[in-house]
Amino acid sequence: MIRTSQLTYRYPNGPTLAFPDVEVPQGTVLLLSGPSGCGKSTWLALAAALMAPSAGQLTVAEQSLDALKNVAADAWRARTIGFLPQKMQLSPALSVQQNLALAQWASGQPEDLQRIESALRTLGVQALARRKPAQLSGGQAQRVALARAVLLEPRVILADEPTASLDDQAAADAVGLLLATAHKHAATLVIATHDARVATLIPSAANGQVGFQSLRLARHSQPSGTMLK
Ligand code: ADP
Ligand code: MG
Numbered sequence: 001m002i003r004t005s006q007l008t009y010r011y012p013n014g015p016t017l018a019f020p021d022v023e024v025p026q027g028t029v030l031l032l033s034g035p036s037g038c039g040k041s042t043w044l045a046l047a048a049a050l051m052a053p054s055a056g057q058l059t060v061a062e063q064s065l066d067a068l069k070n071v072a073a074d075a076w077r078a079r080t081i082g083f084l085p086q087k088m089q090l091s092p093a094l095s096v097q098q099n100l101a102l103a104q105w106a107s108g109q110p111e112d113l114q115r116i117e118s119a120l121r122t123l124g125v126q127a128l129a130r131r132k133p134a135q136l137s138g139g140q141a142q143r144v145a146l147a148r149a150v151l152l153e154p155r156v157i158l159a160d161e162p163t164a165s166l167d168d169q170a171a172a173d174a175v176g177l178l179l180a181t182a183h184k185h186a187a188t189l190v191i192a193t194h195d196a197r198v199a200t201l202i203p204s205a206a207n208g209q210v211g212f213q214s215l216r217l218a219r220h221s222q223p224s225g226t227m228l229k
Pocket of ligand 2: 040042160
């Protein structure tokens with residue numbers, strides 16, 4: 001479950017973003033849409049406790065994020081959140097398998113090669129375990145990033161622009177994969193995107209199996225703070 005109330009984030013040298021309240025029951029899907037610059041990535045960073053709100057309340061997977069500070073936030077995030085950043089951020093020098101092992105290490109868990117293999121198998125990329133990211137196609141890299149995001153069985157999956165630069169078929173595959181993966185883990189899924197195709201892809205990919213709601217953010221009207229250049 002994710003619940004926000006009067007959530008606001010003020011960039012020190014940028015805009016103040018005020019987000020509409022939302023409540024996303026556990027295991028359902030939220031589409032966070034709106035034009036570029038409206039604050040979608042900021043919302044995801046707040047939900048992942050990567051940044052603290054300037055005002056308002058935010059509860060994610062039964063945890064009130066007000067109460068979380070630095071180290072506790074890192075441990076909570078590793079346990080709870082599967083983050084699929086806009087740039088997939090696979091480490092180029094490491095193999096696919098090592099990239100997933102790094103995620104286990106970062107969460108403080110012992111390396112578990114069996115679990116890594118099983119996550120890669122679920123996404124159909126187990127044969128690529130020894131490859132480096134540069135040796136993967138875009139679609140393969142996306143599956144690997146998703147395997148990494150769900151490796152620790154997160155309660156919440158946050159995906160930032162997962163269909164950016166994909167053609168229609170690949171975009172449908174990516175959305176289908178995200179929904180199926182979230183459904184398998186009974187995870188709450190948030191897809192942040194300015195891609196209008198996603199709103200039509202989710203209902204068919206969800207196939208009536210999960211609840212789905214949409215939150216459209218408006219472009220912030222009044223950039224506060226002065227740009228000194
Ligand atoms: P979206 O993901 O919807 O494109 P973002 O959350 O990335 O939007 O950004 C929302 C707004 O905040 C934009 O106006 C952007 O320029 C501004 N912004 C983002 N990051 C920073 C930052 N580090 N400092 C100042 N302003 C920022
Ligand atoms: Mg963004």
